[in-house]
Amino acid sequence: SQQGEEDPQALSIQEGENATMNCSYKTSINNLQWYRQNSGRGLVHLILIRSNEREKHSGRLRVTLDTSKKSSSLLITASRAADTASYFCATDRDDYKLSFGAGTTVTVRA
Amino acid sequence: DGGITQSPKYLFRKEGQNVTLSCEQNLNHDAMYWYRQDPGQGLRLIYYSQIVNDFQKGDIAEGYSVSREKKESFPLTVTSAQKNPTAFYLCASSILQGMGNQPQHFGDGTRLSIL
Numbered sequence: 001s002q003q004g005e006e007d008p009q010a011l012s013i014q015e016g017e018n019a020t021m022n023c024s025y026k027t028s029i030n031n032l033q034w035y036r037q038n039s040g041r042g043l044v045h046l047i048l049i050r051s052n053e054r055e056k057h058s059g060r061l062r063v064t065l066d067t068s069k070k071s072s073s074l075l076i077t078a079s080r081a082a083d084t085a086s087y088f089c090a091t092d093r094d095d096y097k098l099s100f101g102a103g104t105t106v107t108v109r110a
Numbered sequence: 111d112g113g114i115t116q117s118p119k120y121l122f123r124k125e126g127q128n129v130t131l132s133c134e135q136n137l138n139h140d141a142m143y144w145y146r147q148d149p150g151q152g153l154r155l156i157y158y159s160q161i162v163n164d165f166q167k168g169d170i171a172e173g174y175s176v177s178r179e180k181k182e183s184f185p186l187t188v189t190s191a192q193k194n195p196t197a198f199y200l201c202a203s204s205i206l207q208g209m210g211n212q213p214q215h216f217g218d219g220t221r222l223s224i225l
Contacts, residue, residue, distance in 0.1 A: 042216030
């Protein structure tokens with residue numbers, strides 16, 4: 001079952017600009033994760049934020065979590081061509097399973 | 111280097127044929143998962159396993175079967191009962207620890223098409 005929903009579905013930005021995408025979910029969570037998928041490849045884990053955390057950074061990535069609004073955002077700063085990919089949020093389900101959204105496709109133009 | 115290896119990268123299935131997708135990990139992870147990804151969509155869980163010789167159905171298990179005879183291996187068979195098998199199949203693994211779910215590590219997928 002799909003709990004997370006990303007917004008927007010697609011995003012096109014100029015190299016050097018920031019990219020922001022959002023994830024909304026329906027039920028309470030222990031943690032939320034963000035993944036990146038390059039075309040034709042598997043997913044790569046980017047960052048995990050726990051339900052008692054509000055913000056987390058990793059390099060050029062900044063993730064926020066608002067449990068009262070059941071939403072999270074992923075910000076990529078100073079984007080590069082290599083950031084072109086699809087980005088997925090994933091929330092935990094019971095029994096060590098994850099629920100993935102449909103993703104946001106980000107295109108970074110040179 | 112530790113990781114997950116899926117093979118083959120591309121696979122073609124004839125009508126009425128069963129095909130098996132391979133997934134091997136050397137990360138010493140207990141849990142393994144199979145997902146199906148259709149164009150423009152997220153991942154849907156087919157089967158998962160938390161321990162050797164045990165596995166559970168996910169959200170779309172009909173037409174698929176798995177086995178977990180070794181910790182490192184979790185092959186997926188797409189049977190002839192799966193009428194729409196064309197998709198990108200992803201295998202993943204994770205440790206089992208603590209509250210909530212741990213990051214999953216993914217292979218590079220197998221793209222299955224119908225001949």
